[in-house]
Amino acid sequence: MSVSRPPPAADRHSLPDASGHFGVYGGVFVPETLMTALEELTAAYTEAKGDPKFQAELRHHLKEFAGRPTELYFAERLTQHAGGAKIYLKREDLLHTGAHKINNALGQALLARRMGKQRIIAETGAGQHGVATAAVCAKFGLDCTVYMGAVDMERQALNVFRMRLMGAKVVAVESGQKTLKDAVNEAMRDWVTNVRVTHYILGSALGSHPYPMMVRDFHRVIGQELREQMVAREGRLPDEIVACVGGGSNAIGVFFDFLDETNVKLTGVEAGGRGIKRGEHAARFEGGRLGVLQGGKTYILQNEDGQIELTHSVSAGLDYAAIGPEHAYYRDLQRIQFAYATDDEVLATFQLCSRLEGIIPALESTHALVHALKRAKEMSPDQILVVNLSGRGDKDVQQVQRMLG
């Protein structure tokens, strides 16, 4: 493979289209009362995106507050262990607050400030997006309310404390299963009521347009850095990039600037949970089908009547019934491949990575590692595989300790 130059500054991908669609996926499926807010947000974001001052400000905070650029790390012992391709880790786990989520939280907080909105709301599942949002709100002096399922609050008590410490109000959601999906519903209800003064910082490349596009754009920095670092280090692009996929934000962020590089294989890894049986996993491409959930059209785990299925994963960040619409689009085009990893595989590899590299990965990111180790074995030593290590596992050690007995 030859050395590629960085892509031109202008977007080569024009999707989503003006109506927010990636082919049949995406779009705007919200109550009438939110249409104006979403149109206003799309206009404000489009303007900000083209404003060099906004981009410079964002770059400044990504460096100084979040800790970018993140390292591209050669995982020598995991490479030896697999006995095939060279394995590199893109170290998003080293970012402030522990995961890639801060990239998007910073971008949207700056946008809210630019729109003159002083009040921020967000949903959170495990609490990672809530913590990132609380941190940027503290930094910029914005009023912050985070909706979180009551069950999740109990499971992730430490993250609730972190958010409150940084000045956020955490509201317990007692409806439905009292988890992430219900927290999103509650956040949308709040937004409808308070939209004039409030910006909703959605945490993944999901939901209604413009969120899938905007969240993707705020995470593109991952792939842009990776491209530069890989060319500087190896004089070429990698053969494959692997990332875990919950809503899909870290994955589309690292993939996007490689979409035109057809020699670079792109693989998303979903949560296989306790195996591909109804209600036991969150692999939307294993048994999910087209539907609408929380503002956008995409692959969803649902029953015959369109009721959302229960999902399960050892990692809360991948435990969601819908996948970002752009992933569904590129899967149809066979540009992004998908696989899944089970809870058991993840637990084993969580320990392996910790022991061999001295890096404790987030359980979410470990899904990508599981698949990468299988792939590396099938590849030759002159090939290169990159894993996007989306977050660190400090938040998971208690849970893993309990599971290991």
Ligand SMILES: *Cc1c(COP(=O)(O)O)cnc(C)c1O
């Ligand atoms: C939230 C989270 C994810 C899943 O979200 P995506 O939008 O799919 O990236 C993955 N890894 C970590 C560490 C997370 O906190």
